[in-house]
Amino acid sequence: MAAGTSNYWEDLRKQARQLENELDLKLVSFSKLCTSYSHSSARDGGRDSSDTTPLLNGSSQDRMFETMAIEIEQLLARLTGVNDKMAEYTNSAGVPSLNAALMHTLQRHRDILQDYTHEFHKTKANFMAIRERENLMGSVRKDIESYKSGSGVNNRRTELFLKEHDHLRNSDRLIEETISIAMATKENMTSQRGMLKSIHSKMNTLANRFPAVNSLIQRINLRKRRDSLILGGVIGICTILLLLYAFH
Numbered sequence: 001m002a003a004g005t006s007n008y009w010e011d012l013r014k015q016a017r018q019l020e021n022e023l024d025l026k027l028v029s030f031s032k033l034c035t036s037y038s039h040s041s042a043r044d045g046g047r048d049s050s051d052t053t054p055l056l057n058g059s060s061q062d063r064m065f066e067t068m069a070i071e072i073e074q075l076l077a078r079l080t081g082v083n084d085k086m087a088e089y090t091n092s093a094g095v096p097s098l099n100a101a102l103m104h105t106l107q108r109h110r111d112i113l114q115d116y117t118h119e120f121h122k123t124k125a126n127f128m129a130i131r132e133r134e135n136l137m138g139s140v141r142k143d144i145e146s147y148k149s150g151s152g153v154n155n156r157r158t159e160l161f162l163k164e165h166d167h168l169r170n171s172d173r174l175i176e177e178t179i180s181i182a183m184a185t186k187e188n189m190t191s192q193r194g195m196l197k198s199i200h201s202k203m204n205t206l207a208n209r210f211p212a213v214n215s216l217i218q219r220i221n222l223r224k225r226r227d228s229l230i231l232g233g234v235i236g237i238c239t240i241l242l243l244l245y246a247f248h
Helices: 002-045 060-091 096-148 152-209 211-248
Strands: none
Touching: 002 060, 002 096, 060 096
């Protein structure tokens, strides 16, 4: 019975190692495909779009990418299944003294699976990013070529749009400058108002501290008011006398 279980464990380990070797080779080829795609994109990016073959969906490299990605995902799924079987075996093993060694071996295979999974997803994400960038650059090149090959009417219309855009930008700049001046003026007036309040407060403080000065100021104001009344009365009397003399 022990020999049978031992053979079962060894079969699982052989399957795991075989799948790991296959995955290692597939991932190396997958990484090379991504690298070659990146270099091809860089070379094609410097040429005219009419002289290059775009690396878009449906190209040979894209088909290779999809095929290899599916194969690697299948291998990862198979290796995951083998690891699960190994975990079940370690949980049901009848020899406790071997559990530590079995768990160590199982953990090593799990770490390898995790590393391969991480490497696959990373390479796949890099490939997808490069392809999306290439598609975007191809779209931009097409737009540029379409603009260059457009009719004279479209070109004039585009120039008018560009001029109008410049006018709007200039207007926005003038509005921003006007708002900045208004804000600076507001801050200056607020500062002056604060200064006036401070001066008024200081004058009230001085008046409260020196009652004699305050009384003198009040007397001066009363004398000015009395002199104004007297002067007004004199002017009124003179005016009446002049009118009587004029109509006499």
